[in-house]
Amino acid sequence: MFVSYKWLEDYVELNGISAEELAEKITRSGIEVEGVEHPGDGISGVVVGHVLECEQHPNADKLNKCLVDLGEDAPVQIICGAPNVAKGQKVAVAKVGAVLPGNFKIKRAKLRGEESNGMICSLQELGIESKLVAKEYTEGIFVFPNGVEPGADALVQLNIDDRILELGLTPNRSDCLSMLGVAYEVAAILGKSVTLPSIEKNSSSEKATDYISVKVEETEDNPLYIAKVIKNIQVGPSPLWMQTRLMAAGIRPHNNVVDITNYILLEYGQPLHAFDYDRLGSKEIVVRKARPNEKMVTLDDVERELSTDHLVITNGNEPVALAGVMGGANSEVQKDTVTVLLESAYFKGQTVRNASKDHGLRSEASARFEKGVDPNRIQEAADRASQLMAEYAGGEVLSGEAIVNEMHIEPAVVSTSLTKINKVLGTDISLDKVQEIFNRLQFETSIDGEEIIVTVPTRRGDITIEEDLIEEVARLYGYDNLPKTLPTGAATPGGLTPYQSKRRTVRRFLEGAGLNQAVTYSLTSSDKAVQYALDVRTPVKLSMPMSEERSFLRLSILPQLLEVVSYNLARQNDSIALFELGATFLNNGEGELPEEEEHLAGALTGNWHLHSWQAEKKAMDFFVAKGVLEGLFEKLGLQQSIAYRAVNMDGMHPGRTAEIILNGDAIGFIGQVHPNVQKALDLKETYVFEMKVAPLFTAEVPALAYDPIPRFPSITRDIALVVDQSVSAGKIEDTIIKSGGKLLKDVRVFDLYEGEHMEPGKKSVAFSLKYYDPEKTLTDEEVVKAHEIVLAAVKEETGAELRG
Incomplete structure (x- = not known):
């Protein structure tokens, strides 16, 4: 509800109290004032002008040369391009030196050779939204009624010097959806009376x-x-x-x-x-x-x-x-x-x-x-x-x-007692004070022994029980005046459960990695509800949806994240990294409530590193997204339990998508959005991931163990293995780790080659293997022996040959 301060003064004496002070008092009495708007702030030098003459500009078809009386010694010439400007009109004129919204200053100028000493304004140029302007003035200047005088302050005439209070009303306070309702409320707060509009009925001979x-x-x-x-x-x-x-x-x-x-x-x-x-x-x-x-x-x-x-x-x-x-x-x-x-x-x-x-x-x-x-x-x-x-x-x-x-509505009659009021509020309010509060609210009261009987006017339909009366006393007595007490009894310290702690760890890690947290709708359309679902089920339909676009509970977070990415790209925000930790909803059948399953999803597009003077820019790719997740898994202590496996999924790039495997079970996926989906959403190359978090948070994490810093040197061996293109690097790496024995401490892929010097259907994958013994210096013979075992196992398991 928007409340005009000047209009409110018609009903209640405000005695010069500022709009901000009034807003504070209303808020403290229980109705939140969400803001006070000053429409005229920043605007000056705008007056009413009388157009004495209006003729077409000699050098421009769409401009008019106007002679305007501003209530000063002599009229001024103003060039105006509005199609509806005409002789005899009273208009809003920003004089030379005036300031309009956006700190737009009016200067003396020449337009096509003719001097212009000001600007004839539309209401939009004075800061009024187009949707609020009468249709006849949406495409031109505003014309005042003839009763206004040239030189008068146009802001006062247009009520732009007003203050507007925005009330955030709860559903029970529908009485304040009217100026009179707000007047009763303000009068009760200030201890004033309400002046109602006078109504005169004219008699007519006809019925x-x-x-x-x-x-x-x-x-x-x-x-x-x-x-x-x-x-x-x-x-x-x-x-x-x-x-x-x-x-x-x-x-x-x-x-x-x-x-x-x-x-x-x-x-x-x-x-x-x-x-x-x-x-x-x-x-x-x-x-x-x-x-x-x-x-x-x-x-x-x-x-x-x-x-x-x-x-x-x-x-x-x-x-x-x-x-x-x-x-x-x-x-x-x-x-x-x-x-x-x-x-x-x-x-x-x-x-x-x-x-x-x-x-x-x-x-x-x-x-x-x-x-x-x-x-x-x-x-x-x-x-x-x-x-x-x-x-x-x-x-x-x-x-x-x-x-x-056929209306039969009577004022509600509700009773309470002084003892009950003071017991509930913890106060020592006198009976006279309680009666005074009800009188300020213009509630009729009567006293019958200990009982206070209140007749509530029909405009306050929200007051029906004793507790409602006590609330009225509390808010007008002043919540700040209620006594403060500390709780008694033994206190137990609070804390996070392990699940909550890990959820917080995930948020902090991803924010530290450069991703922004998003919160998207859980409601979506029937088509998007099943996209990217980890568990494909019939989506849950709302019985009373707000719209078709928000009629189903989501099975995946990604469709909503991709909408956010598309929205930002359309507004030239080119480099985006988002994540969301939120609920999805699995259908449990007719008549059963859906099961909520928490997922973690992310979407990345654009540049990961900007092109600064220190380094070259780096675009988002699969390995950036995978690196973020690997850092997260390491933070959770699960890096040894995670693996990746190539997979084909609807809506995902067929060669750049992998399942995320935790202890042998698939918990999600990571990859590039399919080019067709990217085109439909106007996206650039976009990489996404989504996974269930319950398995992550409940998985057994091995006890933290520390290895001493090696006292003896390590030996590194690099090998390039030629294998069929269908063999994954992950499979080769697993074979190396299993066969490397206790001397092999680290394995990393550092190169992949598929080119003209390679046989058709083959590829070369290069690994770096690090060997060391914490108890002594390794000899070449020991390393060669361990290395040969690795090469034999790789050849047997994957058919790999050393590249010559």
């Missing part, structure tokens, strides 16, 4: 019931429906003060009739709807459930297929509105509308929510009906809107209204 009748078939869903009729309407712009208040609250102005209904929605929290009476097509309103296969076109020009669960407003024949959600295009108020039928009603929140969800329509009106509106404001809101239409649209309000009223 509304002569024009319209109302019938409600579903009184449980719609217990109260009021229809008022306003004749002789003149549709046009609403007054500037109303437009600026709507824009400050995040609503675009349209015309005086629609703007008044939106203004009342913000003021009273009561949604209204205006029908064009002459386009209604009948003299009756019938509220009913939609018929099977019935359709209607809503105000957004979308044809909606209705179900029998949807409540609709009809003209007795066809729907003219989806109750509480959106009106129909067939009865929309237009420029030629002369008679308005005004609807003010109470719709059941669940009914509105179901229709809103089914059609994907979320509106300011539906949000308020879902959370609950004050039934005692429905008539007042209709009367206030009628009065404003008479005042600002020239309308004549017909006497009375057509009404169906």
